[in-house]
Amino acid sequence: MVVKIPTVPLNNGYEMPLIGFGTANAYHDEIIRAVGDAIEAGYRHFDGASFYANEIEVGQAIRQKMEDGVVDRKDLFIVSKLWCTFMSPELVEPALRQTLKDLQLNYLDLYVMHWPMAFEENTDLIPLDENGILRCKNVDYIDTWKAMEACVSQGLVRSIGVSNFNSQQLRRLMDHCTIRPVTNQVEAHVYLSQKPMINLCREYEIVVTAYGPLGRPGLSQDPKNDPILLDDPKVKDIAVKYNRTVAQILLRYLTMQGLPVIPKSSNRARIIENLASVDFDLSTEDMALIAGLNRDYRYLKNEWASHHPHYPFHIPF
Numbered sequence: 001m002v003v004k005i006p007t008v009p010l011n012n013g014y015e016m017p018l019i020g021f022g023t024a025n026a027y028h029d030e031i032i033r034a035v036g037d038a039i040e041a042g043y044r045h046f047d048g049a050s051f052y053a054n055e056i057e058v059g060q061a062i063r064q065k066m067e068d069g070v071v072d073r074k075d076l077f078i079v080s081k082l083w084c085t086f087m088s089p090e091l092v093e094p095a096l097r098q099t100l101k102d103l104q105l106n107y108l109d110l111y112v113m114h115w116p117m118a119f120e121e122n123t124d125l126i127p128l129d130e131n132g133i134l135r136c137k138n139v140d141y142i143d144t145w146k147a148m149e150a151c152v153s154q155g156l157v158r159s160i161g162v163s164n165f166n167s168q169q170l171r172r173l174m175d176h177c178t179i180r181p182v183t184n185q186v187e188a189h190v191y192l193s194q195k196p197m198i199n200l201c202r203e204y205e206i207v208v209t210a211y212g213p214l215g216r217p218g219l220s221q222d223p224k225n226d227p228i229l230l231d232d233p234k235v236k237d238i239a240v241k242y243n244r245t246v247a248q249i250l251l252r253y254l255t256m257q258g259l260p261v262i263p264k265s266s267n268r269a270r271i272i273e274n275l276a277s278v279d280f281d282l283s284t285e286d287m288a289l290i291a292g293l294n295r296d297y298r299y300l301k302n303e304w305a306s307h308h309p310h311y312p313f314h315i316p317f
Contacts, residue, residue: 021047035058045260047079048080050083051081059102081163110158116162142173182207189250208259
């Protein structure tokens with residue numbers, strides 16, 4: 001039986017499924033199989049990015065399931081992101097068109113600015129100088145946003161959003177935009193509650209989408225010091241109480257706040273299990289207990305970009 005996923009309304013009249021399928025860090029046959037399994041399980045929200053270097057395979061999987069009659073395009077919510085080396089305004093539309101070509105789609109449901117930071121273009125995706133230092137590019141993300149707005153006008157994408165924007169950057173964007181971002185996609189999980197960001201976004205009717213909702217297992221940038229969220233004893237106790245997995249508790253804690261989540265797995269059983277996290281509710285008491293576990297701990301710091309003038313993590317949120 002295919003699980004029916006609730007949706008959250010966006011500020012432009014569209015809706016986003018509350019659980020999405022993350023496609024980072026999987027390639028070739030693995031991602032083709034995983035996306036196919038996810039569609040069959042009931043996922044309709046797929047979160048990708050050109051930076052993930054697998055959009056051709058993701059597109060193949062989606063196209064195959066559409067041709068097989070498993071899903072219609074109108075029922076899918078497909079997300080991609082503009083990478084930092086394509087933030088000059090004249091590069092935005094060509095980058096989006098390349099993503100559409102790779103995904104074999106006529107339009108995206110959501111196109112997101114991956115970071116507020118522009119990198120030097122026509123080089124590697126993470127361009128470094130001879131000393132291994134990131135090469136920055138002086139592009140104002142406001143100008144990038146204007147080019148993204150033009151893509152909406154052309155019908156290439158229905159909604160646009162941002163990712164990893166801090167409060168100052170988001171406020172500045174809101175002061176200059178014609179089309180409001182529908183989402184700010186940020187790292188959010190039990191150890192990084194993002195309450196101030198969530199509250200700010202609600203003022204602007206912007207949805208916070210939570211990436212890394214399970215604490216980025218297997219993708220640690222600091223494995224010696226990073227706490228393992230999936231091993232938290234208090235969350236484990238709650239999982240036992242509800243006869244659920246720890247992952248399901250972590251996901252439900254976020255989705256009960258109205259935050260879309262984009263967990264990633266290549267394991268069919270876990271793909272199904274993550275989706276089933278919406279079919280139960282946590283008590284008010286247990287929600288409060290879990291909220292108390294917040295450490296304001298960020299796993300994805302990308303400190304190699306901290307010298308960038310638009311690096312977002314120099315302030316608390």
